[in-house]
Amino acid sequence: MSHAKTPHVVDARYMVPPEPFEATMEMLDTLKEGEKMLLLLYREPHPLYKVLRQNGHDYEVEQVADGTFEILISR
Amino acid sequence: MQAGMAFENAPPFIAPLRFFLTAPLFAALAGLLIAVDGGDLFASRWTPGALAATHLITVGFMLQTMLGALIQILPVLAGVDLVNPLRLAQVVHLGLSAGALLLVAGFLFGQPVLLGLAALVLCLSVVSFLAVVMRAMAGVPSTSPTIRGIKIALFGLAGVVGLGAALALALANGWAWPLPALADLHAGWGLGGWAGVLLAAMAYVVVPMFQLTPGYPVRPSWWFPVVMLAMLLAWSLAVLADWAWLVRLSQLVAAMAGIGFAGLTLRLQSKRRRARSDATYRFWQLGLGSTIFALFLLLTAALWPAAGDIEGWAPAIGVLLLAGGFLPFIAGMLYKILPFMAWLHLQNCGMARVAAPAMNKLLSEADSERQMRAYFLAFAVLLAAVIFPDWLARPAGLLFALANGWLYWNLFGAFRRYRLAEADIVQKLASK
Numbered sequence: 001m002s003h004a005k006t007p008h009v010v011d012a013r014y015m016v017p018p019e020p021f022e023a024t025m026e027m028l029d030t031l032k033e034g035e036k037m038l039l040l041l042y043r044e045p046h047p048l049y050k051v052l053r054q055n056g057h058d059y060e061v062e063q064v065a066d067g068t069f070e071i072l073i074s075r
Numbered sequence: 076m077q078a079g080m081a082f083e084n085a086p087p088f089i090a091p092l093r094f095f096l097t098a099p100l101f102a103a104l105a106g107l108l109i110a111v112d113g114g115d116l117f118a119s120r121w122t123p124g125a126l127a128a129t130h131l132i133t134v135g136f137m138l139q140t141m142l143g144a145l146i147q148i149l150p151v152l153a154g155v156d157l158v159n160p161l162r163l164a165q166v167v168h169l170g171l172s173a174g175a176l177l178l179v180a181g182f183l184f185g186q187p188v189l190l191g192l193a194a195l196v197l198c199l200s201v202v203s204f205l206a207v208v209m210r211a212m213a214g215v216p217s218t219s220p221t222i223r224g225i226k227i228a229l230f231g232l233a234g235v236v237g238l239g240a241a242l243a244l245a246l247a248n249g250w251a252w253p254l255p256a257l258a259d260l261h262a263g264w265g266l267g268g269w270a271g272v273l274l275a276a277m278a279y280v281v282v283p284m285f286q287l288t289p290g291y292p293v294r295p296s297w298w299f300p301v302v303m304l305a306m307l308l309a310w311s312l313a314v315l316a317d318w319a320w321l322v323r324l325s326q327l328v329a330a331m332a333g334i335g336f337a338g339l340t341l342r343l344q345s346k347r348r349r350a351r352s353d354a355t356y357r358f359w360q361l362g363l364g365s366t367i368f369a370l371f372l373l374l375t376a377a378l379w380p381a382a383g384d385i386e387g388w389a390p391a392i393g394v395l396l397l398a399g400g401f402l403p404f405i406a407g408m409l410y411k412i413l414p415f416m417a418w419l420h421l422q423n424c425g426m427a428r429v430a431a432p433a434m435n436k437l438l439s440e441a442d443s444e445r446q447m448r449a450y451f452l453a454f455a456v457l458l459a460a461v462i463f464p465d466w467l468a469r470p471a472g473l474l475f476a477l478a479n480g481w482l483y484w485n486l487f488g489a490f491r492r493y494r495l496a497e498a499d500i501v502q503k504l505a506s507k
Contacts, residue, residue, distance in 0.1 A: 013289075016284075016285075016287070017284065017415070042280075042283035042284070042289070042290030042291075043219070043221070043280045043284060044218060044219045044221070046150065046151055046152070046153065046154035047150070047151060061218065063219065063293055064293070065293050065294070066289070066290060066292055067279075067283075067290025067291045067292050067293055067296065068290060069219070
């Protein structure tokens with residue numbers, strides 16, 4: 001799956017916890033320097049935010065009309 | 076890179092568990108009270124038995140589970156870390172349990188001193204909770220409808236408890252206040268502004284997460300808590316100014332907002348990707364259907380006040396909203412949240428070296444479904460008891476007590492298996 005913001009997308013909207021967290025961590029490991037990935041979820045993943053901050057990743061969050069949170073994470 | 080989930084700051088599992096394992100006992104007590112009191116309890120909303128049974132459910136069951144769940148889940152829902160959550164849980168749990176018992180005893184025995192003490196203990200418990208949680212949430216921006224909803228619900232909690240304490244003192248001291256209008260407003264703040272808004276804020280997260288439905292659309296989910304708050308403020312103003320038309324108008328809009336939320340949730344559930352209908356799904360279906368029915372009765376009475384005087388109308392709204400709505404919503408969530416939190420704690424305990432047992436080993440779906448069927452039967456008989464109180468009140472009370480006792484047994488069983496699994500993991504780690 002690709003998205004206008006980045007080709008690296010984890011669509012976790014129909015995954016059960018902790019799969020979204022695991023899939024995001026796996027994809028982050030495959031990104032090269034300067035690349036970004038997009039996580040799609042129907043909620044804000046605050047525990048993930050904490051791990052991202054601890055590991056020095058920047059992220060931006062936008063909620064779109066259907067309720068999806070688009071979380072754009074920098075490598 | 077850190078591979079584990081960031082739950083190192085999550086409160087110990089026992090913090091919410093003490094609430095979850097006490098709450099069903101209060102609901103069972105409500106059932107026993109109905110069984111003892113019989114049909115008299117349904118004669119009016121104002122009988123001591125009806126007031127006591129209502130508060131066993133609202134304070135003993137609902138407030139316990141809601142505050143316990145918030146202490147556990149605020150780090151996950153809002154990224155908020157509470158200061159000393161275990162101590163907070165101990166204080167609030169003790170205060171709510173003692174306060175609920177004092178309040179119920181005050182109603183049943185008509186003792187002013189017990190009502191005054193209950194007001195004091197419940198106020199102190201809730202103020203302690205609000206002080207810690209509001210301080211933690213003060214700097215948190217409302218980046219999601221869930222966070223906004225929780226903030227508004229906390230305001231609603233202050234409203235319902237403040238009004239409740241004032242009513243208890245007015246009853247105890249025989250003050251000449253317009254008690255029926257204030258009691259309606261107290262119920263509105265409790266069931267709409269606090270419980271209803273909090274339920275919606277939680278639903279935005281847990282319904283898509285556990286039932287694999289689409290998400291709640293942005294616009295209604297941001298607006299629902301605000302509309303409820305605005306209507307309760309308007310209702311409060313109307314009571315102060317003695318404007319009956321504004322009381323009815325605000326009830327009407329609040330009921331329509333509630334029906335809108337419940338209808339939207341039903342629509343999302345119809346698009347879910349989980350094929351099996353588990354106990355949580357069925358409990359929520361009952362809760363949503365029953366809430367819609369109750370709110371239509373409320374809406375009808377707002378448009379045509381004479382309907383509210385029909386015998387059984389107000390007790391039917393109470394049974395539909397509490398036994399048919401909030402209790403099933405909460406039981407359904409407990410069946411997901413409790414094994415999930417237990418599993419998370421076991422996973423952390425195993426430190427990626429020893430695997431935690433699967434969630435359905437901690438609480439089997441078959442056990443949850445059997446209890447759910449018993450609860451559905453109890454609710455059906457309780458609702459019928461509103462129409463035939465002399466025949467059905469006692470069996471309905473017994474069935475309700477049994478179904479809630481069974482809920483306790485299932486939750487306690489999950490806790491017991493959690494403790495066994497924890498000991499097993501510690502032993503395996505030591506021998507590695």
